[in-house]
Amino acid sequence: MKRLAVILICVLAWCGTFGRTKTSVHKLSSTRMELECITTDADSVPEGVNPNAISIKGYTKKASDSKEAFFVTNRTDRTISQIKIRLRYTTLTGEQLHERVATVNVTLRAGETRLVTIKSWDIQRQFYYYAGAKPRKKASPYKVAYRLIGYSLPIGE
Numbered sequence: 001m002k003r004l005a006v007i008l009i010c011v012l013a014w015c016g017t018f019g020r021t022k023t024s025v026h027k028l029s030s031t032r033m034e035l036e037c038i039t040t041d042a043d044s045v046p047e048g049v050n051p052n053a054i055s056i057k058g059y060t061k062k063a064s065d066s067k068e069a070f071f072v073t074n075r076t077d078r079t080i081s082q083i084k085i086r087l088r089y090t091t092l093t094g095e096q097l098h099e100r101v102a103t104v105n106v107t108l109r110a111g112e113t114r115l116v117t118i119k120s121w122d123i124q125r126q127f128y129y130y131a132g133a134k135p136r137k138k139a140s141p142y143k144v145a146y147r148l149i150g151y152s153l154p155i156g157e
Contacts, residue, residue, distance in 0.1 A: 033131060035059055035070070038088055038147035050076065051148050054083055054108075058115075063128040063139035067117045074108035081107050082152040088145045089121060092130060097142055101149060 035056045052075060059070040074080050082105050089098040098121045106116050128134070130141035 033057060033059075036143070036145040038086060038145045049148065049150050053151060054080070054085075054148055056085075056146055059129060059144060060132050061120060061122070061127075061129045062132060063125055063135040063137060066120055066123075066125070068120050069115060069117045071113050071115050072104065072106060072108065073113040074110060076151075077110045079107065079109050079154055080151045081105070081154040084149040084151065086147040086149055087121070088147075089127075090143050090145070092141055092143060097127070107154070 037051075055073045055075060057071045057073070059068065061068045072083065082103060084101060084103050086099065086101050088096065090096050100121060102118050104116050104118060106114055108114055126139055127142045128139045130143055134141075
């Protein structure tokens with residue numbers, strides 16, 4: 001009887017080590033949505049830089065996040081080691097909230113896509129990306145657009 005109890009306890013302990021993993025496919029459609037490009041003359045691209053050399057898709061930022069994440073795709077036929085982009089954040093009605101230039105250190109071979117994160121502009125965590133999940137706490141939605149300013153090619157390429 002004691003032996004059966006010991007075996008039963010061991011079996012239950014062993015089964016308890018298999019934790020439940022949470023997997024979700026909710027809201028993955030935003031990974032296909034490409035960000036809008038800034039198209040003003042004030043954001044001119046330096047000579048020799050193709051403004052269509054990269055694309056950004058799948059942007060996400062929750063109100064509680066301290067980082068912004070998005071997928072960057074290299075559309076050139078060369079390896080890129082760094083990109084420099086202008087990001088413009090606006091309300092849903094088009095009022096500008098913030099604008100900045102971000103340098104993203106990411107190595108992308110031709111045609112490659114990679115998920116990158118950058119520090120968020122929203123240090124008070126009062127805004128969320130409009131295409132993402134609506135937060136439980138009070139926060140304001142925003143849109144973001146980008147413009148490629150430049151990119152670096154690794155030495156020897």
